[in-house]
Amino acid sequence: MMDSQEKTLEMGNQEEMNKVESTPVTAAEPATEGETPQVATEETEAEAAAEPEYKKHYATKKEVLDRVREIAHNEEAPAKDEVDYLKTVFYKLHIAEREANLKSYIDAGGDPESYQIAPDEDEEAFKAEMGIIKEKRAKIFKEQEEEKEANLKKKLDIIEKIKAMVTSPEEANKSYQEFKALQQEWKEIKNVPAAKANELWRNYQLYVEQFYDMLKLNSEAREYDFKKNQEIKLRLCEAAEKLAEEPDVISAFHQLQKLHQEYRETGPVAKELREEIWARFKAASTVINKRHQQHFEQLRAKEEDNLARKTALCEKVEAIAAEENKGASDWEKHTKAIIEIQAEWKTIGFAPQKMNVKIFERFRAACDDFFGRKAEYFKTLKETFKANAEKKRALVEKAKALQDSTEWRSTSDKLIALQKEWKKIGMVPKKTGDQLWAEFLGACNHFFEARNAANSGQRSEEHANLDKKRAVIEKLKAINAETEGNVQEMVQKLVEEYNSIGHVPYKEKDKVYDEYHAAIDKLYKELNISVAQRRLNNFKNKLKSVAEQGESALDNERARLMRQYETLKSEVQTYENNLGFLNASSKKGNSLIDEMNRKVQKLKDDMNLLREKIKAIDAENK
Template sequence: MMDSQENTLNQGTPEENVVSENTAKEVEEPLSHKVYKSKSEIIERLKEIVSGDENPQKDEIDYLKTSFYKIHIAEREAKQKEYLDAGGNPEQYIVTPDEQEEVFKAEMSLIKEKRQKLFLQQEEEKQENLKKKLEIIEAIKSMATSPEEANKSYSKFKELQQQWKEIKAVPADKANELWRNYQLYVEQFYDLLKLNSEAREYDFKKNLDLKTGLCEAAEKLDQEKDVISAFHQLQELHQQYREIGPVVKDLREQIWARFKAASTIINKKHQQHFEQLRAQEEENLTRKTALCEQAEAIAGEDNKNAADWEKHTKAIIAIQAEWKTIGFAPQKMNVKIFERFRAACDNFFGKKAQYFKQLKEAFAENARKKEALVEKARALQDSTEWKSTSDKLIALQKEWKTIGMVPKKRGDQLWNDFLTACNKFFEARNAANAGTRGEEHANLDKKRDIISQLKALAEEKAENIQEKVQTLVDSYNQVGHVPYREKDKLYKEYHDVLDKLYKELNITIAQKRLDTFKSNLKNVVKRGEDALDNERGRLMRRYEGLKQEIITYENNLGFLNASSKKGNSLIDEMNRKVQKLKDDMELVKQKIKAIDAENQNQD
């Protein structure tokens, strides 16, 4: 039966299915699109669609949108490159708005409205066509009740068949069921047709000839090189096959099997073609998704300076160049993935424009601050208040360092003006203080001579070395200031040699004191039994006193800030005092041990 044949085909794989007469026209295939060379051409095509009677196809609309933004981005990149090649500052480049993009968006909005309106109209027409075809089926059904009724209604039946062919699309969800019912009652009508057997046999033979021709045409499509064209031609053949009435019952399955076999070959080629195409499009989508992620990651970076922006701008441009080498993604994702990529790029360049706008404002503010410092320096450049003005200019120089950058050309000019004013004052001050510097250099020579004498004493084992050291120290302290740049170096050299001398002197003196103390213990014993204990008690009190004093000094050291040169000098001096106290405490400790040893001898 014809309906069973149609059901068999419709139950195949999606590419093998023979769609109904209205859905066949709705199968969307990639079209060969015109190559547009400018945004103006694309906008003109959009205006044609808006003003014309044609139904805007989604495939073409998506293609126009993709083509427009490809050209749009390429033009934007070209403008930026032209600006940079002409010597423009990349930090000051700002993307300008595109009026054509606004026109494009407006036309696309109108097309969207038009597509919606046409869709509603088509749906109304399909519902009306469904109603008409249902009425035709009911009419044929009423004729296919008996041979007599069929013979009597043959002419009317032929008219209904012609009307059926003239009625076009119906709702897609009703199409197959509608066709099956139509074929069922048409076959029932022919099977009941008895009296006019000659007419019936003529129809059967004519239908067989037509369907045989369609089988031959379908079989020849196997030689067609263009798979897409072959598939579309096959859809037309199926449309014609469905419009042809039945053949003699014994040949119905046979002729359908032949047509189906030829259709299967073309459908499989079509399926393989689109499987390969979809695989490539999926790969393209994967690559484009990765580029979107890279662009989004770069757009989300925290750019701290112009160098960061320049580095990331080059990275974005490289990603855009790679994007252009990749083909289309699947149709349902092609526009979405492009819009995602464009959004990431626009986000990056929008942030860049905002950054350099703020940077420009900051440059202007920094320039105003530096101009104010230049004016202050100029106001002080002729002053003869050497000390106070020096302090003020040094403070201005420190403040200058806290102010951010300005454009190089302007910054160099401001720095030259500021430096000129400062130099004018310091050169005048230096000329006035030339005599003072001569005296400071003479003092430097005197102190270096004293340090040399101290170093010589450190190598000697002479008598009265302590007195000699003290004499040199007194002489050193009486010498006046030395040049500022030499002060710290001289201070370190002087105290290094003093530390060495005092360390050796303390050891020598301490040993002498201990020996003297031990030799005097006999005299202490002679003063009475409690004399040694009294002396030991006195020394213990002295020991604890020294210990507590050392703790106090060490605690104070913990609170000192050694970040300045002055702080370092104070810390060094206190460390020397602590060491002297520790040496004294050690001497007291040794004296206590000497008393303990003498007590044991007395026992």
């Protein structure tokens, strides 16, 4: 029977042994046609990370398709890992090709909403070959399961035969050769259903050891058998211990499974060595199992870190997509930022399997939302550009129709109005905009150059007129109350000369106008005071001769002066009323007001003179 300590050790190591027995090499179910290939288990992900031989580089879809055809039509059993890898590579190349075609279409000016994906013969051929592989793998899987069931039945039959030998101790020696044949047959039978493997092995081991314990062989044969088994198990211990140096953790774990299988199939050793050898084998196995466990813990931690990084990238894209885009520059700036994030995404490995698809769908949804709205914006912008181009093209035609006109002032106003209207029109594509602007500017320049050439002589005449008006102003400034001759007549001639001079340059018009009226106003003021004083003195000198004619003569003169005063007063009121109705918004209107103000002032000066004369008469009457 199995030693009680070995049984205890076996039970204590059950969890590790279950890992070995529960993971036989089988053909997994083929992936569903059309679904995205993914790493199905932790082990396959780790094997992918180790870059096995089948993970060669494929540059084109045709290369992948050729390998798939080879697998589909040869006699080898399709390896699930390679088939999944080929499917992933094919669709990666397929999607990249499709996106490149879409980009080329858009860059060529195509409408993204009108784009249609063309049928792909390579994809159809790929699906057909994958269907063959799927059927092939399903058939192999079924055959393997049937073979496992048959192997189970065979091994159960062997256990029953050994069990029968154990119940007949007296026949044990005679049955020894049959027993060894059954052991060899057991080794030659391969996989059984994983669910039955542990229990099957325990029953087999139980009856094998019971047979050995009651076997009445001579000590030499018994010791030889034990020694042979000991050599095998020590070799297995050494092989298991050496696996600790294997850099490939996954390979070491799979090799350990094979060592455990061989260990189980090897017969017992001497009772006193069973615990020691098993403990050694178990210790070596524990090292490999711990490395295997730590590897997947690190892998899971890395996947969690990848999930956190991908979640952060999703949040960045969502934040960018939520920002307002005020113009094409904003769209391009945000596009560049999202493309950089997409490039960073590609450098991050898998997230945990249950979240890998979800996080990608979230990322893709945020990107699709942004680029969908961008496409709509530029579609609208394109229509706006087209409308703006038509408006500018119409202005070009109007400008060309006016470019040969010789009506300088009215045409200048029209072209200036067209230029203002041009500025109000929005943007157009640069190439079209440059062409239209060149045509529009050319028409405007053609007209203004012709106008400037025609007006060059006029400008010379205006500068000459300016010099003449300034000469008149200097003559007015030189006149004063002491000037000999008839001052009023001199001033009147200069005023007439000034008014007869033509236009001056537009920029100098206001300045010379102000200088002229300043000189006139000052001169009139000085002359009115001087003349009025001389008149009053002459009147006073003549007043005595009038008084000699009698008192009635002075009264008559006073009455005459009063009538003149009232007449002047009435004229002043009329002028002042009229001034209230004049508009001084223009230079012409302002000039008229200045002239009337001077007349009013002259009338008021005359009224003051009349008052002084009346006062002189009143003084003489006293």
